[in-house]
Amino acid sequence: MNILVINCGSSSVKFQIIRTDLELIEKNEDRRLASGYLERIGSQSLITLQVEGQPKIKQAVPIRDHRAALDYILRWIVSPETKINGISSLADIHAVGHRVVHGAEKFTMSTLINDEVIEGIEDCIDLAPLHNPANLKGILAARELLGPGVPQVAVFDTAFHSTMPETSYLYAIPYQLYRRHKIRRYGFHGTSHRYIAYRYRQLNGIEREQVNIISLHLGNGCSACAIQNGESIDTSMGLTPLEGLVMGTRGGDMDPSIIEFLHHKEGMTLNEIDAMLNKQSGLLGLSGLTNDMRDLVAEETEHNDRRARLAIDIFCRRVKKYIGAYIAIMAGTDAIAFAGGIGENSAEIRKRICVGLETLGIILDEKLNSTTVGGKEGLISKPESKIKVFVIPTNEELLIARDTVRCVKNVPRRW
Ligand code: AMP
Secondary structure (H helix, E strand, C coil): CEEEEEEECCCCCEEEEECCCCCHHHHHEEEEEEEEEEECCCCCHHHEEECCCCCEEEEECCCCCHHHHHHHHHHHHHHCCEEECCEECHHHHHHHEECCCCCCCCCCCCCECHHHHHHHHHCCCCHHHCCCCHHHHHHHHHHHHHHHCCCCEEEEHHHHHHCHHHHHHHHCCCHHHHHHHHCCCCCCHHHHHHHHHHHHHHHHCCCHHHEEEEEECCCCCCCEEEEEEEEEEEEECCCCCCCCCCCCCCCCCCCHHHHHHHHHHHCCCHHHHHHHHHHCCCCHHHHCCCCCCCHHHHHHHHHCCCCHHHHHHHHHHHHHHHHHHHHHHCCCEEEEEHHHHHHHCCHHHHHHCCCCHHHCCCEEEEHHHHCCCCEEEEEEEECCCCCCCECCCHHHHHHHHHHHHHHHCCCCCCC
């Protein structure tokens, strides 16, 4: 089957076309046929498109909204000049898989989309006001443009974490607030953590239930996940993706009293504080320079910038804290796995996170660490390291495509 994978953000759409089916999944022979990214939707949109094995095409085109974005993508896919292997008309797209950010307690697995599921995703908007509306726009546009006969599947960022016990997901606030409003930790990046667990299992030739790892997704958004016996038992993001690690523009853990304090001292409204916590904090807020880790490392190395160093040090220390905490609640772990733009590419940041953890049994191999970058996968710890360290480049789109096939064929599974 040719699966169109769609990831709609508030002003962007990412897509891939992946050829996969149950047999190809078994043989690990799924194949990406094309991919693309449309950003700045709502004005002059920047578009990057690529057919596998061919150079990237970049263009700037005015794109009004998500429907227009999807229309543009579909026209490109079937255009005679594009020539994607085995695709000449819309009939060659057999199903669509959507990344949906929040599934709350309602959706614990990937789900074939019908009217009831659309309502369910709408019900979760309260919990993800920035993300779920964009995801819904993508679903409705795909249904309109491809017709109701093409099955669509929702793959939720929260679903993998639905196995967390109450002791992890409840906040220590009055219990009735959980009852009344479902205020609890949900966790995000679930599809990424699930992929990391799946690849770890493959790399080590073990069963699902034998996966005991700490998975670190470190990109522009960052989260840690404690995976025990193959299930997420704790994760650093919470009710929203604001909690936990230091991220590009989000600060992660902090004392909630800061909100009231800021309101009094700076006269900021709740909306302004929320925007500051989401968009002006984290690496950007600390450094005053950028949210981009690569640029921060360059500033530190080339100009010895104090605030760049401080931002990086705080980032690494927070990750270290979570590693320690998760080793404690799991009573030990077999491995740590790095993923995401920073986790996959920055040997320097991995080194700074792991340094000092030798007493816990984590010993990096400098050479393996420095050469496992740019999409490479593998072990980066020394043979004597009690806890192994891996780099596992994540691939959420592949799991979305596979889940889509499994839901369409009525053989859904957790991972
Ligand atoms: P993602 O959201 O997963 O695409 O990750 C984006 C983040 O990865 C940005 O902060 C990038 O600066 C960071 N990144 C990518 N390559 C490198 C690198 N070689 N060194 C440090 N950070 C990197």
